[in-house]
Amino acid sequence: MRKFISGLILGAGASQRFGEPKQLLPFADTTLIGWVVRQAQRTLHLDEVIVVLGRSADEIRERVDFGDAKVVENLVFTEGCASSYRAGLAAVDSHADAIMIILGDQPGITPEVIDSLAEDWRRSNAPIAICTYEGRNGRRKGHPMIFARSLFDELEVLHGDKAAWKLVDANASAVLEVDLALPFPEDINTRADFERIASAESTD
Numbered sequence: 001m002r003k004f005i006s007g008l009i010l011g012a013g014a015s016q017r018f019g020e021p022k023q024l025l026p027f028a029d030t031t032l033i034g035w036v037v038r039q040a041q042r043t044l045h046l047d048e049v050i051v052v053l054g055r056s057a058d059e060i061r062e063r064v065d066f067g068d069a070k071v072v073e074n075l076v077f078t079e080g081c082a083s084s085y086r087a088g089l090a091a092v093d094s095h096a097d098a099i100m101i102i103l104g105d106q107p108g109i110t111p112e113v114i115d116s117l118a119e120d121w122r123r124s125n126a127p128i129a130i131c132t133y134e135g136r137n138g139r140r141k142g143h144p145m146i147f148a149r150s151l152f153d154e155l156e157v158l159h160g161d162k163a164a165w166k167l168v169d170a171n172a173s174a175v176l177e178v179d180l181a182l183p184f185p186e187d188i189n190t191r192a193d194f195e196r197i198a199s200a201e202s203t204d
Contacts, residue, residue, distance in 0.1 A: 003097040003122050005146065007046040007114070008088040009036055009069075011104030012054025012077040021056040022188065024063055027107060027198055032188065034064045035107050041067055042111040045118035046100065050091050052084040082163035085155045098148045099155075101164060106143060107197060108185030114144055117178050121146045126176035128168055133184040140184045141168075141177070 011023050011033045023033035040049045049069040053060055054077025074087040121129040129146040132139040168175055188194045
């Protein structure tokens with residue numbers, strides 16, 4: 001039987017550098033979070049998609065078509081991304097064998113990236129799988145990343161930002177690295193990031 005993977009999109013960031021909800025920035029023919037959700041829903045290998053919202057959750061719900069994705073709210077989003085893991089895990093299907101964490105501000109994560117990671121993880125018994133991308137100084141590790149159900153309890157007790165990397169580091173010998181012949185998908189953290197990445201998308 002195919003292992004069940006729940007896609008968990010983290011979209012609860014406070015967007016403090018933007019002064020407006022980063023999730024609602026215009027991207028292609030939708031919004032930034034709408035684009036990321038669309039990529040996840042176009043995959044062949046995610047069995048469900050869950051979106052975690054935080055700041056401005058009501059406004060985002062009103063303006064974004066989430067389709068059949070589950071949308072949950074992280075009421076303590078200021079505590080970092082680890083709090084979004086807890087909110088998302090609470091909504092995961094009881095049959096889920098793993099979650100795939102996808103960042104809501106990385107529009108360069110395509111359905112092909114998601115499917116490659118999912119397929120390789122399903123063929124393994126690894127508790128963790130991460131993507132590696134082409135970088136200036138060799139391979140660069142990044143999202144999406146998969147955590148098997150055996151690590152759900154550990155994910156739930158993490159704290160702060162970049163918390164999932166603590167589990168990756170603690171289980172380094174058991175991590176499956178999926179090498180992709182692609183450049184690292186940039187995060188949108190500043191207005192300049194957004195303008196550069198959105199411009200590149202519009203010319204593709």
